[in-house]
Amino acid sequence: xxxxxxxxxxxxxxxxxxxxxxxxxxxxxxxxxxxxxxxxxxxxxxxxxxxxxxxxxxxxxxxxxxxxxxxxxxxxxxxxxxxxxxxxxxxxxxxxxxxxxxxxxxxxxxxxxxxxxxxxxxxxxxxxxxxxxxxxxxxxxxxxxxxxxxxx
Amino acid sequence: xxxxxxxxxxxxxxxxxxxxxxxxxxxxxxxxxxxxxxxxxxxxxxxxxxxxxxxxxxxxxxxxxxxxxxxxxxxxxx
Numbered sequence: 736x737x738x739x740x741x742x743x744x745x746x747x748x749x750x751x752x753x754x755x756x757x758x759x760x761x762x763x764x765x766x767x768x769x770x771x772x773x774x775x776x777x778x779x780x781x782x783x784x785x786x787x788x789x790x791x792x793x794x795x796x797x798x799x800x801x802x803x804x805x806x807x808x809x810x811x812x813x814x815x816x817x818x819x820x821x822x823x824x825x826x827x828x829x830x831x832x833x834x835x836x837x838x839x840x841x842x843x844x845x846x847x848x849x850x851x852x853x854x855x856x857x858x859x860x861x862x863x864x865x866x867x868x869x870x871x872x873x874x875x876x877x878x879x880x881x882x883x884x885x886x887x
Numbered sequence: 888x889x890x891x892x893x894x895x896x897x898x899x900x901x902x903x904x905x906x907x908x909x910x911x912x913x914x915x916x917x918x919x920x921x922x923x924x925x926x927x928x929x930x931x932x933x934x935x936x937x938x939x940x941x942x943x944x945x946x947x948x949x950x951x952x953x954x955x956x957x958x959x960x961x962x963x964x965x
């Protein structure tokens with residue numbers, strides 16, 4: 736399977752994901768991975784948790800579609816995305832994205848692409864929860880600009 | 888008919904409502920009626936999408952009211 740996507744409800748262990756991905760990428764010349772962490776400070780100060788609401792089918796399908804697009808657009812052999820959902824504490828991993836390729840440049844570019852797409856197109860509803868209550872978050876103009884770099 | 892909301896729409900309306908609408912109807916008609924019933928909640932936002940049986944459906948899709956319709960607020964991304 737060249738494309739592996741998973742929603743993780745409890746915890747995300749990036750080291751284990753990377754180990755497994757490298758093991759599955761036999762024959763590749765490069766593996767590039769990215770780990771996203773929940774920042775300590777939200778838009779309005781420190782946050783208690785980031786909550787990612789998801790849809791039981793559409794969310795995973797949206798991530799799979801992004802992974803398949805990357806396989807089509809870059810000279811890569813494999814893609815793996817593991818994304819958290821639910822309540823995530825500051826400092827905890829929220830996403831693991833990796834690509835394997837024959838040559839490193841394609842894997843770097845593919846992971847950059849994966850993250851730009853995930854930040855705008857993945858079907859999540861994200862909110863910060865803290866002492867001030869809850870605040871829904873939408874992609875920033877910077878997120879949309881980053882996504883536009885890759886065209887449609 | 889059951890209408891289920893996701894994202895901030897669930898906060899501003901409810902997670903799930905029973906909504907009366909003459910059948911058959913299109914998703915566009917449902918969205919317009921919901922916007923009239925819950926004004927100012929952002930239901931007319933073009934980024935709001937509808938989902939039936941796990942699949943995103945367009946405004947011109949026609950339904951008989953048997954399946955729940957999920958209304959998805961604009962997504963946040965991951």
